[in-house]
Amino acid sequence: MATSTSSPPVTKMEFAVQMTCQRCVEDIKRKLDGVPGIESSFVDMNNELVLITSTLPSATVTSLLKETGKLVVFRGYGGASDMGTTHHGAAVSALRGSDGIQGLVRMVQLSPEQCVIDGSMDGLVSGPHDVKVHVYGDITKGCNSCGDVYPGLPLKGKPAGDLGSFTVDENGRATFQMVSDSIKVKDVIGRSVVVHSAAVKGGAIMCGIIARSSGLFQNRKKVCTCEGTTIWEEAAKYSNKL
Structure with missing residues (x-):
């Protein structure tokens, strides 16, 4: 039986976030710093990658990242210790x-x-x-x-x-x-x-x-093959949707 839990599981989430400079990195870190339920974060500007370890629902974390004004794409989800070598689905x-x-x-x-x-x-x-x-x-x-x-x-x-x-x-x-x-x-x-x-x-x-769907580190696409658009064009198109 599924149950709500008073101690939510710790998960790791992978996001692509459009970044162009060090200020973007600082904006993201500032937004995440001190938020209850976020245990750690890693921001890689060169690869436009944000990894977050958290007990929060993915929609909550996505909303936090979007509050920086940057385009955000959710890419994968896994256990807190999952670094891509093991994936249960x-x-x-x-x-x-x-x-x-x-x-x-x-x-x-x-x-x-x-x-x-x-x-x-x-x-x-x-x-x-x-x-x-x-x-x-x-x-x-x-x-x-x-x-x-x-x-x-x-x-x-x-x-x-x-x-x-x-x-x-x-x-x-x-x-x-x-x-x-x-x-x-x-x-x-x-x-x-x-x-x-x-x-x-x-x-x-x-x-x-x-x-x-993709687990952690299983989705590295930059172009959406269905329409030939970049992930940022797709993110802008659907930015107001779930």
Whole structure:
């Protein structure tokens, strides 16, 4: 069963941040210095690389970096001790629903026994919501074609795909981090993440297919091959989106 934790796991996050001078480095370090939940940071101007060790959700760290006014691209996610030699798996799901609601869920397998689920949501009604992994990665009929909640190896009477709950604030936004000892990234690639309204029984309101994503040091692209644009052109294009 997935649970929220009073002692969030320490993870390492890799970002590409557009930097042109030493002042950029100083701006980033100043923004991160003393922030509760950030344990360490490393900034490499020549490679436009920022590595952050933190207990915060990735969306929170991304927002902090964007506050420097620089373009930011999230590149990879791993355990605090992972320096690229070992990788247990990472995944991402971009969720969509009606009326402009959207969300992004990342999963990283910190160890064979521990998976961190990290999410950010926008446009939801304030209050409690549930996030679950469903059996099928089929959204041809919206969330109705995602099937049942992924059973996995149920713990404490709950299916493995029942990850947990999060609360949406009065602005319709939520960020959360959960830990699961029953979900494994390798078992859920190609399935779907579905967000349910806790106030409505069976009320699936947005969903997205789970796709494999890069771990630490596994993404070094400078050009987006789909459109032939640089990562900075893409970052500028989607700077206001999740």
